[in-house]
Every structure is written in C-alpha cells, then in structure tokens.
Amino acid sequence: MPIKYTDVSFTYNDKTPFSYEALRGVNLEILDGSFTAIVGKTGCGKSTLIQQLNGLLIPSEGEVAVNQYVVSKNRKRRTKKIKELRKLVGIVFQFPEYQLFEETVEKDVAFGPKNFGLSNEEALKNAHDALRLVGLDDTFFKRSPFDLSGGERRRVAIAGILALKPSILVLDEPTAGLDPRGAREMMKLFKGLHDNGTTVILVTHDMNIVLEYSDTVIVMEDGEVREITTPLQLFNQENDLYSLETPLLYKFVKLLSDQGLKLNLNEIKDIESLGAAIAKARGNKK
Amino acid sequence: MLALEVKNLFFSYDGKHDAVNDVSFQVQRGKYVSIIGHNGSGKSTLAKLIIGLLSFKKGEVRVFDQLLTNESLHEIRSKVGIVFQNPDNQFIGATVKDDIAFGLENRLVPHEDMEDIIQKFAAKVRMKEFLESEPANLSGGQKQRVAIAGILAMSPDLVILDEATSMLDPKGKREVKETLLEMREENPNLTILSITHDIEEATISDEVIVMHQGKIILNGAPKEVFANEDILKEIDLDFPFIQKIKKVLKLQGIDVENLANLEELADFLCR
Numbered sequence: 001m002p003i004k005y006t007d008v009s010f011t012y013n014d015k016t017p018f019s020y021e022a023l024r025g026v027n028l029e030i031l032d033g034s035f036t037a038i039v040g041k042t043g044c045g046k047s048t049l050i051q052q053l054n055g056l057l058i059p060s061e062g063e064v065a066v067n068q069y070v071v072s073k074n075r076k077r078r079t080k081k082i083k084e085l086r087k088l089v090g091i092v093f094q095f096p097e098y099q100l101f102e103e104t105v106e107k108d109v110a111f112g113p114k115n116f117g118l119s120n121e122e123a124l125k126n127a128h129d130a131l132r133l134v135g136l137d138d139t140f141f142k143r144s145p146f147d148l149s150g151g152e153r154r155r156v157a158i159a160g161i162l163a164l165k166p167s168i169l170v171l172d173e174p175t176a177g178l179d180p181r182g183a184r185e186m187m188k189l190f191k192g193l194h195d196n197g198t199t200v201i202l203v204t205h206d207m208n209i210v211l212e213y214s215d216t217v218i219v220m221e222d223g224e225v226r227e228i229t230t231p232l233q234l235f236n237q238e239n240d241l242y243s244l245e246t247p248l249l250y251k252f253v254k255l256l257s258d259q260g261l262k263l264n265l266n267e268i269k270d271i272e273s274l275g276a277a278i279a280k281a282r283g284n285k286k
Numbered sequence: 287m288l289a290l291e292v293k294n295l296f297f298s299y300d301g302k303h304d305a306v307n308d309v310s311f312q313v314q315r316g317k318y319v320s321i322i323g324h325n326g327s328g329k330s331t332l333a334k335l336i337i338g339l340l341s342f343k344k345g346e347v348r349v350f351d352q353l354l355t356n357e358s359l360h361e362i363r364s365k366v367g368i369v370f371q372n373p374d375n376q377f378i379g380a381t382v383k384d385d386i387a388f389g390l391e392n393r394l395v396p397h398e399d400m401e402d403i404i405q406k407f408a409a410k411v412r413m414k415e416f417l418e419s420e421p422a423n424l425s426g427g428q429k430q431r432v433a434i435a436g437i438l439a440m441s442p443d444l445v446i447l448d449e450a451t452s453m454l455d456p457k458g459k460r461e462v463k464e465t466l467l468e469m470r471e472e473n474p475n476l477t478i479l480s481i482t483h484d485i486e487e488a489t490i491s492d493e494v495i496v497m498h499q500g501k502i503i504l505n506g507a508p509k510e511v512f513a514n515e516d517i518l519k520e521i522d523l524d525f526p527f528i529q530k531i532k533k534v535l536k537l538q539g540i541d542v543e544n545l546a547n548l549e550e551l552a553d554f555l556c557r
Contacts, residue, residue, distance in 0.1 A: 012423050013423065018419065018420055018423060020419070020423055040455070041427075041455045041457070041458065042425050042426070042427020042428050042430075042431070042453065042454055042455055042458055043424065043425040043427060043428045046425075047425060047426070094426050094453065095372055095374075095426075098372070098374075149325055149326040150325055150326075151325040151326065173426070173453060176452045176453050177325075177371050177449050177452045177483070178325060178483070179323070179324040179325050179483050179523075180483055180485070180523070180524035181324060181522050181523075181524075182324070182325055183483075205427075205453070205454065205455045205456060207456065243455065243456075243457040244455070244456065244457075245455070245456030245457055245460070248486065248527045249527065251548075252527070252531065252548050252551075252552070255548060255549070255552040256552050256555060256556060259552055259553070259556035260556055261555060261556045271527075271530050271531060271534050272534055274531065274534070275531065275534030275535050275537065275538050276538065278535065278538070278540070278555060279535075279538035279539070279540065282540070282555065
C-alpha cells in the first residue's frame with residue numbers, strides 16, 4: 001500500500017487561542033497508479049490532508065505512510081529521509097504561479113532538481129523536458145516568468161514539480177481560474193502522466209473533472225473522511241448528500257433514467273459517451 | 287439609467303500591444319452581466335481600468351453617470367466593490383471581523399452599526415463562526431468568502447467579481463450569487479459584473495460579454511451570444527451544456543434543435 005493514513009488528526013496553532021482542528025481521525029489508503037479525487041466543501045480539510053503527504057505538515061496524532069516513509073510526531077517512527085519522500089511526492093499548491101522567483105523560466109524549473117543534487121546540466125535538461133511536457137516550447141526558456149500570463153505562469157510552476165519526476169503527483173485545485181480550454185489541456189496533461197504510471201491525487205470542486213478523470217473519490221466533511229467511493233456511486237446516491245452538486249451531465253443522466261431510458265452508466269464519462277449511450281438506449285427500445 | 291458606460295477604451299502594459307483595444311459597452315443599472323473569454327483576453331485589465339487601479343491611455347469610463355477622473359476616483363470607488371481571484375492579496379485585518387470592519391471604517395460607518403452589518407454579511411457567506419479567526423488560518427475558499435463579505439458589507443452599487451468564487455464549492459458559488467440577487471431586491475441600483483469561466487453561470491445572467499485579444503467580440507443576451515457558434519468555435523470557447531448535448535445527439539442522428547431546455551429534451555428522448 002503506497003499511501004496510508006492511520007488515525008490522523010491535525011490541529012493548527014495547537015495550544016493557542018487560535019487553535020483549530022482541521023482533521024479528525026482520518027483513515028484512508030490510496031492505491032498505486034490510482035487517479036484519486038478529493039472533494040468536499042471549502043474548509044473541510046482537503047488541503048490540510050494533502051500537505052501531510054510529504055511532511056510539510058506533521059499529524060498532531062496518528063501517522064501517514066508513503067511507501068516506506070513515515071510522517072509522524074513520533075521520533076522513532078518518522079522517516080529521516082524527508083528529502084527522498086519529497087522527491088517521491090510532488091505537490092502543486094493552490095495558485096502555484098505566485099511562488100515563481102527566478103530570473104528565467106528554465107532557472108525556476110531547474111531550481112528543484114538542482115536542490116535534489118542534480119548537476120546544472122542535468123537539472124536544465126529535466127527542466128526543458130518538463131516545460132515541453134506542459135506545452136511551453138524553447139521560446140519560453142529564457143523569458144522572465146513575470147512577463148508571462150497567469151495561465152503560462154501556472155504551467156511553469158507545475159513544470160517545476162514535474163522536473164522532479166515524482167511518482168505521486170498531488171494537485172490542489174490546479175484548474176481554478178483557468179479558462180475551459182486551459183483547464184482541458186491541463187487535465188489532459190495529468191491524464192497522460194497517469195497513463196504512464198504516475199499516481200495522481202487531485203483536490204477539486206469541479207465535479208465534471210471528478211466524473212471524467214478519477215477512478216476513486218474521497219469525500220471529506222468537517223475534517224473527517226465521510227466516504228471513499230467511485231464517481232459513479234457518488235453521483236448516483238441521494239441528491240446533494242455532501243452538497244457537492246452533481247455535474248450537470250449527471251443530472252441530465254438522472255433525468256433520463258427517471259423517465260425510463262435505460263442507460264449503461266458505466267459507459268458515461270463525458271458528453272460524447274453520453275450521446276452514444278442515449279442513441280444506444282433508444283435503439284434498444286425500438 | 288446606466289450603471290456603467292465604457293467608450294473607446296485603450297490600455298497597454300508594454301506600450302506595444304493593446305491589452306484592452308477599443309472597448310465600448312454599456313450596462314443598465316440593476317443588470318447582472320457576465321464577462322467571458324480566455325485567460326489573457328483583457329477581462330481583468332478591463333475591471334482594473336473601471337475602478338481606476340490602472341489608468342487608461344485613451345477613452346472614457348462613466349460609473350452611474352459620473353466620468354472617471356483623478357478627481358472623481360474617490361467618489362466612484364465608494365460606489366464600486368471589486369473582489370479579485372486570489373484572496374491572499376486582499377487581506378488587511380488581523381481577524382476576519384477586523385477585515386470586514388476595515389472597509390466599513392473607511393466608509394465612516396458609525397461604530398454602533400458595524401457589529402450588525404458584520405454579523406449579517408458573515409452569516410450570508412456562512413463565515414459567522416470564523417469571525418475571530420486569523421485570515422491566515424482559513425482555507426482558500428473561506429478566504430474568498432470573507433473577501434466577498436467585506437465588499438458586500440459596504441453595500442456597493444456596482445459589484446465586480448473577478449473569478450471571485452473560483453475556489454468555492456459549487457454550492458458556495460450558488461449561495462454567493464443568490465446573496466447578490468437578494469441584495470438586488472433591496473437595492474435596485476445593484477449592478478453585477480461577473481468575470482467568469484463558468485459558461486452555465488453566463489447562460490443565467492442578463493447579458494454576456496465575450497472578450498478576445500483585448501476586444502469585445504460579442505455582447506448581448508445569453509441566447510443571442512451563444513447562437514454565434516462559428517465565432518465561439520473559432521476562439522475555442524466552451525458552449526452551454528444544452529447546446530453541446532444537442533450537437534452530440536445530432537451526430538447520432540437525433541435532431542432536437544427546437545427543444546429549449548433539458549426537461550423538454552429528456553421528455554423527447556424518453557418518448
């Protein structure tokens with residue numbers, strides 16, 4: 001089991017007047033090679049949850065294990081090799097474009113690999129590969145990140161993580177604020193990485209993305225894990241159980257199912273597959 | 287009465303190409319207008335020009351019939367509230383309560399009225415139990431809620447939302463929009479300009495403005511705007527769900543062009 005949370009609780013500013021319990025008794029496992037979506041209302045603990053994955057936050061109670069690395073308060077249990085863990089788990093935060101700082105795009109992306117001990121040359125090569133992967137060609141390499149548009153800057157920031165070649169990629173609302181085209185391209189990129197074996201963990205409010213890309217959904221509420229399920233099951237249960245708002249596509253699927261059209265739900269991931277499923281169901285009826 | 291009138295507006299960041307290029311439009315008071323377009327199409331720049339955060343090189347902006355100049359800037363800003371996308375860049379107070387109070391103090395709201403106003407708007411965005419929290423300890427979406435409460439508490443006549451709900455859960459997004467519409471019942475002047483990537487939101491607003499490469503290329507009722515399929519396709523913008531599903535069904539040989547909404551469509555398909 002590559003990722004395992006055992007009885008994890010987390011309190012911000014513990015033992016101060018501002019103390020706030022963000023996670024309570026979280027137990028969960030995430031499989032190797034999965035595409036897992038983490039969903040829930042704002043403030044339910046999603047971002048706190050993922051920051052425990054590479055030891056950026058240490059659980060107040062319990063522990064998080066990623067392969068052989070353990071993140072825990074317990075000195076005997078916790079890994080001494082935090083750097084190795086951070087190479088394994090790449091986290092892209094909300095609005096990562098605000099974290100760029102170097103003079104050129106390539107230097108910014110190469111910063112991480114260099115920090116992990118690669119030579120200048122190797123780091124630059126990794127940086128270039130990562131930049132091409134996110135759709136930024138050679139013409140961007142020598143430019144200042146501050147001259148780029150918001151969407152381009154976000155790509156640079158993501159390339160900075162990809163240049164470390166993480167096996168587990170964690171993304172906190174990577175498409176927030178992107179236009180639909182940009183969001184689509186971004187998701188295509190993550191899907192490509194996933195197809196090549198990367199485990200992807202995605203925090204999102206976009207239920208269309210959950211439906212189309214994820215195979216597992218973790219539903220959080222008030223700092224607790226309420227359910228670990230599949231998109232299909234999640235959207236098929238009682239309306240708005242976790243106030244997640246069913247994707248429009250799935251509302252329409254329900255509308256059709258309620259009126260007796262027999263659709264094969266397993267086949268429906270996006271609008272094209274829905275169209276095909278409708279045609280098939282109507283064909284069957286005749 | 288016009289809430290906003292923009293005439294032949296030009297702006298350039300680098301002096302070479304125009305980020306806002308000859309933009310003109312009018313918004314009647316009380317309307318809810320969505321501005322859509324790709325990242326970099328000039329939407330946010332336009333918003334900043336309207337509230338005088340950037341100075342335009344040519345053109346005219348009028349807010350509730352008042353011409354935007356250096357002299358009128360202060361008065362105009364007292365009527366306009368803007369919420370930006372990244373809430374981290376707009377916090378001032380040490381607690382949520384202080385933060386909402388800051389704007390009210392600036393507007394010289396009497397101290398005895400403040401508490402009620404703060405409570406009211408914190409409740410509207412469901413942040414009442416966080417009034418004593420430090421903004422730094424809030425999640426991204428909670429910060430956006432506070433930023434929105436802080437602006438609405440000042441009861442502006444023109445509210446500009448620049449992707450201001452991008453980090454809210456879908457229900458939170460809807461609640462913010464409902465709060466705005468409620469406030470419009472009380473204040474018929476309240477005009478909403480929402481810069482958004484949410485095409486479904488655009489379909490329920492009164493008007494839609496489409497920006498592309500610094501220009502307004504479409505402007506009108508949602509139905510009229512989204513009927514321009516060729517133009518929208520050309521610039522690769524998304525379509526409303528109903529339009530997309532109709533197209534997909536047509537490819538499958540099911541012609542449903544005349545059906546107006548998803549309910550009619552479902553009725554037809556299940557017949």
